[in-house]
Amino acid sequence: MNIFSRRQSAVIEPTPAVGTAVAEAALDPALRALTGRWTIDRPHSRIGFSVRHAMVTTVRGAFTDYDSTLYFDGARPSESRAELVIRVASVDTGVEQRDAHLVGRDFFDVRRYPEMLFRSTSTVHKGGETFCMTGDLTIRGVTRPVDLQLDYLGSVMDPFGYERAGFDGTTTIDRTEWGLVYNQRLKAGGTMVSEKVRLQFDISAVRSTS
Helix, strand or coil: CEEEECCCCCCCCCCCCHHHHHHHHCCCHHHHCCCEEEEECHHHCEEEEEEEECCCEEEEEEECCEEEEEEECCCCHHHCEEEEEEEHHHEECCCHHHHHHHHCCCCCCCCCCCEEEEEEEEEEEEECCEEEEEEEEEECCEEEEEEEEEEEEEEEECCCCCEEEEEEEEEEEEHHHHCCCCCCECCCCCECEEEEEEEEEEEEEEECCC
């Protein structure tokens, strides 16, 4: 999981703001021990989304094929960075006909835009085990900033000798800002598909040995 930030090139690093320095000094020592490179364990993670359908229910789906890189700095979270590259054709909502519509020109237009990209630009410790990661999200060739709330769930050494760390990330976007404008109006008012989409990152990350 490089679900953490693209570092800006500079010769001299700016001095952290007082609030940032205080927050980072207050980090749990267990978080400091997590400093290093990590990768999302796909079989035990989920990159998902949910959207309102016909104003009365929620449709949920996930992307099953993606690459990730993550550097987490537990002593200085502002140095953390992440990148997630998603193959959009892997979308799975549990309904084959709906998935075929999503990858077509009305929505993701996979032939022209096969990948979705999230690349972090900054990470801020908000207190406790909660972080705010800001990054650039690219869909259909459109790049816009998003703020991701990221909660650290804990870490463990599993029975196979892998060190794991868990994170939950959430954000809500307006899909029309990325050119996903397809919809149908309902006779009683409203639309078939909501413009607001909730993105959910249920992450089990494994420490990289290389």
